[in-house]
Amino acid sequence: MNTKDTLRTFEEVAGYYIAELDNYSPEKFRRKPSAEEWSLSQLYNHLIMAAFHMQIKAIEECELGRSVSDGEKTEAGAAVFAAGAFPPIKIKVPTRPGYTPDYSTDKQEIKGRMLQVIDEMRNVERRLASIPADRKIEHPAFGCLNAVEWFQLVPMHFTHHLRQKEALEAL
Template sequence: MNTVEMLRLFEEVAEQYVKALDGYSVEQFTKKPAADEWSLGQLYNHLIQSAIYMQIQAIEQCASGNGVVDGDKTENGVMIIGAGKFPPISIKVPDSPQYTPANPESIGEVKPKLLQLINQVRELEPTLAAISPDQKMPHPALGYMNAVEWYQLIFMHFVHHLRQKEKLDAFVQA
């Protein structure tokens, strides 16, 4: 899949997230199914923060020539990036201040960040062709990936969380 197609697919899925924002009350958006589960707001914050502070930062490191040349993907990384999607499983990590996203106080604080992220992803696409595929940055589970693979991961991550969003949508509508 080329980067133009990745962008198109990302825009489609991101638009689903944007449109859904208009259908939630603040209470629905911040309500958690259980103490150890995320609210819709936390899910949105996770997607935004992961894209900005992990995926886009990795792309920028590759672009600046500060990546690693000798890294490889893990077996899972080869499989997942090759398939262009995560397996349909829930991935649960322990709560921690570094990983657990904050519950937003309002939808109004999330929507502009999401729209800004979408623009950032659009602006990145035409720069990717100039980034050496030899420049890679490590992902904690997938191994070393180049800028295009990190870009693909943004879309894949949004799609991966659609199942979680659907469950949360059902929970807040019940």
């Protein structure tokens, strides 16, 4: 898939998340099923935070040359990119500050931040062709990824969380 197709896929899935915001009352948006599980608000915040502070940041690091040049993907990373998707499993992240997303954000703020992610993805896509493919940043589970691969992770990550979103909506 080329980067323009990746961007279109991302715009579609992000647009779906934005449109779905209208279906949630403030209470439903913030409701946590249990102490260990996230609310819809936390899920949305997680997607936004990961896009800005991990995936897009890694692309910018590749662009600036602050990267490794000799690393490879892990077996898990190779499998994710071969499939074009994350596996349909729950991934547990640590429950500590920095990992547990905020759940107090209102829907309008979330919508604005989601639109910012879309805008930034459009800006990044225009620059990807100028970033050498041998510039890589290490992902904690997937190994060393170049800028295009980090870009591809954004829609994969959003799509991966659709099952979680549907489960939270059913509560």
